[in-house]
Amino acid sequence: MKTFRADPDTFGIRARLLTLLLPGILGLLILDSWNDYRALRTLVQDAYDQSMLESVNALRNSLALAQDGSFQLNAPSFMAPTAADASSPQHKHLYVGLTPHQTAGGSTAVQQTLLGEADLPAPPEPAAPAAAAGSASQVWYDSRYQGQPVRVVAIQSQVVDGRGQAFDLLIQAAESSGQRDMAQATSSEHALLRDARMVLVVVLLVWLGVNWSLRPLERLRKSVLQSKGQDLKPLDTIDVPHEVAPLVDAINQYVANYRDLLDQQSRFLADASHQLRTPLAIMLTQAGFALREKDPEQQRATLRAIVAQISRSRRLCEQLLSLAHASDHSPPVDAPELTDLNAVAKDVVLQYLTLAHEKDQDLGWIDARDGSPSCSELSTAPVVPVLARGPELHEALANLVHNAIVYTPSGGHITVMVSTRDGMALAEVRDDGPGIAKAQRAAVFERFHHTGSSPGKGTHGAGLGLAIARAYARRNGGDIALADADLAADTAGTALGTTGLRAILRLPLASGQQS
Secondary structure, eight states: OOOOOOOTTSOOHHHHHHHHHHHHHHHHHHHHHHHHHHHHHHHHHHHHHHHHHHHHHHHHHHEEEOTTSOEEEOOOGGGSOOHHHHHSTTOEEEEEEEEEOOOTTOOOOOOEEEEEOTTSOOOSSOOOOOSSTTOEEEEEEEEEETTEEEEEEEEEEEEEOTTSOEEEEEEEEEEETHHHHHHHHHHHHHHHHHHHHHHHHHHHHHHHHHHHHHHHHHHHHHHHHHSOTTOOOOOOOTTOOTTTHHHHHHHHHHHHHHHHHHHHHHHHHHHHHHHHHHHHHHHHHHHHHHHHOOOHHHHHHHHHHHHHHHHHHHHHHHHHHHHHHHTOOSOOSSOOEEEEHHHHHHHHHHHHHHHHHHTTOEEEEEOTTTTOGGGGGSOSSOSSEEEEOHHHHHHHHHHHHHHHHHHSOTTOEEEEEEEEETTEEEEEEEEOSOOOOGGGTTGGGSTTOOOOEETTTEEOSOSOHHHHHHHHHHHTTOEEEEEEOOOOBOTTOOBOOSOSEEEEEEEEBOTTOOO
């Protein structure tokens, strides 16, 4: 028996599910973490920028006119730089300066510092002065100051003092980016740790979910491995996922079919052993009698009886082989071909003419073409074409004719005829023997079933002929039915009576043929 083993390089269901689920989940988590990182970076940047902007606006609002008409800055004390602030790497640098507004072609203006460091980095592209007093323009940029990276905001506007002099006002706030980078790094680290925990939890849940989903299959596997070969029971479908239930049902159906096949084989072997045991016992007894017999004539008579018994045993073996072949449910190697049922039936009649004559029986043949045998020789085209295997049809009809010869009394009549009706090809074997009661006709197709005794010879045959004939008929898409002969006379006008049996082989006509 050929054993199929799983390829170790082939992914199982668990590996396939994990391969499909985990990369997708990890990809989504990485994308989500990247989006969170960008959102957090923007949030931290906006928070620190808002704090710087508030400082700048506060300084701008602190600018006022003195009694002499000049500008003075009333900045809150907490905005004044201190020594401690200057040494701190997170020091916020401020600057407020005034420059007289110059028209085109004017001389270079002198900048006046009101607060902070005048050497703060200038805007890369200075904002254009406001068109009217009171309005302001704002610009953000990154630069370096005192060797440190800084974030700078600058507001430019035009103001007029009490004497009507116009000035360009520049307010700057610069802050080291170290503090915001540290805050962003800390938040990102916490977010990464949170996402890593989430990934581990998701991977664990996926792994547990896949294992839990496949647990019923594992139970099925153990159930199959623990079951004995002779105990072919259906697999238990309790707790089996509904997606797998059709597969389990198919396996159960296969097991049931296999169990039926084993039962049929067991019955066949038992019946065959029983049928062969009797003739072997008879031949053993006859051989022993022949050894003890002194009279040569009696020895020859005993040997003739042994030869007859061997002949019957040989036919029984041939019938057993035919039945095994006919009952084989595997697809046949040879395909059906166009076969002339009329010609097959004629060959069977010619084959059994000698046996019928030995029993003084009239074995007749009625051709499918208007009862004229010579008509079949006028053309090579099939008379009654069917798609079937010729040897199997021959075997089926041979068994029907042989049964008719066996059970028809000496001097009886047997007629074989082929016809078409309603798209079916019919091959009938009629005899005027004892017939079979209607109540027993279904049972006679069972193996080793005896209908009774042949006239004057007791029980004859093994009861396999009709079983073989039906099995071959069904393998070729047909069937066999039994009916009363009801034949009053043959074509020669000889009375046949109303007793007897009619065995009918039915097959579909080949496509395109008319009945």
